[in-house]
Amino acid sequence: ARHTMSEHAVRAHTFGASLAALERRGSDLERAALDRLLAEYRNRVTANEGAHLRGAARADARARMLRVELELVGVSRQALLDLHRDGKVDDAVLHRIESELDFEELRLQRLLEP
Known part of the structure; x- marks a missing residue:
């Protein structure tokens, strides 16, 4: 084997x-x-x-931290969209930062998978 x-x-x-x-x-x-x-x-x-x-206790603590990080990505995304809606961010910057947030969100979601 x-x-x-x-x-x-x-x-x-x-x-x-x-x-x-x-x-x-x-x-x-x-x-x-x-x-x-x-x-x-x-x-x-x-x-x-x-x-x-x-072991498991540490894994649970890490999962809680990752869920908070994932929540913060959502907060960042909403703040970005608010700035764009208010005309303070142009489309190119919006899309660049959105892409970064998308990648971070995917990374965190993947880390939370069992």
Whole structure:
């Protein structure tokens, strides 16, 4: 029988690979952008480790956080639409930010899937 890696181990491996790649190519990014990306991926590693160590309780806490983030995407979307309706945002900016919100919403929904 073939031995496969656990989801935790796979996530740890992929996040580690991403962090290593970021650290190698850091010179072609602005320092602030690199720091944000490194922090994001380090947070993912920490969340993955915490979920593995604390099990279901940690997973429930993470799901609650993701649902709040998803709610905040909706709040952001409504604020954007209000600005557009009031003539304070042109169509190009509206569509660009809407697309970003769409991707974030899809990402969060996917993370909430069982």
